[in-house]
Amino acid sequence: MNETTIRSFIRDVPDFPEPGIVFKDITPLLGDNGAFNEAIDAMIEPFRDSGVTKVVGVEARGFIFAAPIAVRLGAGFVPVRKPGKLPHDVHHQVYDLEYGTDRVEIHRDAATPDDNVLVVDDVLATGGTGRASTDLIRALGAHVVGFTVLAELAFLGGRERMGGVDVHAVVRYGAS
Numbered sequence: 001m002n003e004t005t006i007r008s009f010i011r012d013v014p015d016f017p018e019p020g021i022v023f024k025d026i027t028p029l030l031g032d033n034g035a036f037n038e039a040i041d042a043m044i045e046p047f048r049d050s051g052v053t054k055v056v057g058v059e060a061r062g063f064i065f066a067a068p069i070a071v072r073l074g075a076g077f078v079p080v081r082k083p084g085k086l087p088h089d090v091h092h093q094v095y096d097l098e099y100g101t102d103r104v105e106i107h108r109d110a111a112t113p114d115d116n117v118l119v120v121d122d123v124l125a126t127g128g129t130g131r132a133s134t135d136l137i138r139a140l141g142a143h144v145v146g147f148t149v150l151a152e153l154a155f156l157g158g159r160e161r162m163g164g165v166d167v168h169a170v171v172r173y174g175a176s
């Protein structure tokens, strides 16, 4: 299954969750075993031999991809979550939104300097979430191997905000 076929399983939903946003709906892909399986392989591909020990999933849709990627790479799974969801000691990172700020959290003991970490989300848009997540992992002293997503909205320039992290996207929309 090539990139064009995987792309055909991602549905555009205009004006969701608000006017002017074209939402990339991944549920058709998740509902098709072949497409989901191929997408997981394609997201892993550049990092297969990178010695990944932990796979970080970004709440919430990042979890869906990060868990099978962790199992396939023989690595552990670590959640990055919205504020107040993780029960143990957390490290947090604040990042800018179009209006205001948001915050992500990770358990302080979720990764160590011995870990090689692959960060996973469904969509890379402005890069705020991805940057905050990779900053969290670095704050724990772990090494960020890369950031992999199913889809990149390249016209939003998120890749440039990732601070030199190795970014991989299976499907890219528009030019950056």
Ligand code: AMP
Pocket: 021, 022, 023, 024, 025, 058, 059, 060, 061, 121, 122, 123, 124, 125, 126, 127, 128, 129, 130, 153, 158
């Ligand atoms: P950003 O921090 O701007 O890179 O946004 C990335 C996060 O927002 C990801 O966790 C995505 O799930 C979600 N997201 C942003 N824009 C879209 C979009 N157009 N379609 C689907 N998800 C999106």
